[in-house]
Amino acid sequence: MKVSKDMTVNQVIKLSPKVIPVFNHFNIDSCCGGSDTLEEAAKKAKIDVETLIRELEKAMEG
Numbered sequence: 001m002k003v004s005k006d007m008t009v010n011q012v013i014k015l016s017p018k019v020i021p022v023f024n025h026f027n028i029d030s031c032c033g034g035s036d037t038l039e040e041a042a043k044k045a046k047i048d049v050e051t052l053i054r055e056l057e058k059a060m061e062g
Contacts, residue, residue, distance in 0.1 A: 003056050005049045009041055010034035016060040026052060 003012055009030050012019055023030045028041045038056075042049040 003038065003053050003060075005039040005053065006037055008035055008037055012038065012056060018062065019056045019059045022052075022055045022059045
C-alpha cells in the first residue's frame, strides 16, 4: 500500500489500523490531530516525513 505525505493521519488509519502503534511511537495524535496531513504531523513531531511514511508502510505490510 502506498502512503503519501498529503494523506491525513485518519486516512492512513482507515486504510490500515495496524499503523496506530507507529503514530503512538512518534507521539503523533491520531485522535484530535487526525486531520493533519502526514507532512504536518511529522513536522509537529520533529521527524522526517519520509521516515514516517517508511515506518507506516512497513507496519501495513506486517
